[in-house]
Amino acid sequence: MATVRVQEALFDLAAETAALTAGRSDVGAVASFLGVCRADDGLSAMVLEHYPAMTERALRRIAAEAEARWPLTGCTVIHRVGRILAGEPIVLVLTASAHRAAALESCAFLIDWLKTRAPFWKCEEFADGERRWVAARAEDEAAAARWGGAGADAPARRREPERAAG
Amino acid sequence: MATVRVQEALFDLAAETAALTAGRSDVGAVASFLGVCRADDGLSAMVLEHYPAMTERALRRIAAEAEARWPLTGCTVIHRVGRILAGEPIVLVLTASAHRAAALESCAFLIDWLKTRAPFWKCEEFADGERRWVAARAEDEAAAARWGGAGADAPARRREPERAAG
């Protein structure tokens, strides 16, 4: 059963990693991905908006999809919302398995899918006062699409952006 | 410049991760792989032997190869030696980059190469007193081979095991 959380607070990487292995003797590999807020072009902070009723459900489905595809002993997805300063972490994905391939692949899968299937939106704040909504990137769609299949949130529909809600 | 260490002591995941991002504003992604000693079949501990004069050099080359292939902002490889109890960590690979693909791919590359190109040998200790040297796995060779190229330690030679030193 995956651990999924949407929160404003910082998270504790070491504690989350320890929780995945505590009391188990079958974990041979823990892969993690930590997304951090870069200070590109004078960016000072980001405000992460989400759709509370939908976001945690989407994350649970994405995590369940990973657990269905790989033999994981555990899986943790934590995504922050609210104001995040440059240099602070945004998202943590942790996957644990007996063997490294399952842990590494499922970790990459989860972050690729998160980027394109979970309802979060980033607004960048710059030192000069400018505010800018981040645009979705075609390469994120491509990265998610390489995993194929009918995924966490109807990707077949999302792959036709020219029709979506049009 | 990569951080490479071979040590008996446990390592501190949070401190090593923080060191990769401290004082930088260009890190957007940190991927990590943590290898843990499983307690399969009553295994109680492992003794990790290495070739001191060669091991650290091999790790430095593997890390340099990753830095040449991907635009990394940092890279850390720590491999423990000596007696490691079931449940304890064995190896840590951390890679940092502006974007996630470079971090995730280089992390997978490093652990695949470490498994097949770095001079470490594991001797398993079981609760019933049995001692058993771990045999190399063909799938580890295959995992390393998918990255191609002339690698850290003459993989072209290592791919012909029937001739090597025969």
Place this chain on the structure above:
Amino acid sequence: MRVLYFAWLRQKVGVAEEEAAPPADVRDVAGLIRWLAARSPGHAAAFADPRQVRAAVNQEFATPDTPVAPGDEVAFFPPVTGG
């Protein structure tokens, strides 16, 4: 019907959510967008480029032909940018 807006759609419409009672001939997401876009200049601006708009009906990603009915929660937002 409850309609929610996120990110720059919320900013253009001017509210995060509103009640809507479209006529009976509004049967799907595409119809609802056409009807909402006529409500105010803000709505019109929010829906000006349909390629930039995504929708969810009752917290599930939706397409233009997804049915909508009284009592539904319909959300509009740009392509997601989390992670």
Place this chain on the structure above:
Amino acid sequence: MRVLYFAWLRQKVGVAEEEAAPPADVRDVAGLIRWLAARSPGHAAAFADPRQVRAAVNQEFATPDTPVAPGDEVAFFPPVTGG
């Protein structure tokens, strides 16, 4: 020439390292293995299955035809199993 043994090769030979002064006709790793294997039953056991033996000359992975010379450090070990 300094010869090192690791893992089960060390256990079979019985020592972690030894000095060796092979005759001049031992010019490469393959020749050194043949010469060492004749030194003792332990050496013979260590080198009994050449497919399980890897070598390094002066801390670089080597092949059977890698040259060896006086002053070299030559190591023998099983396929690596770290990570």
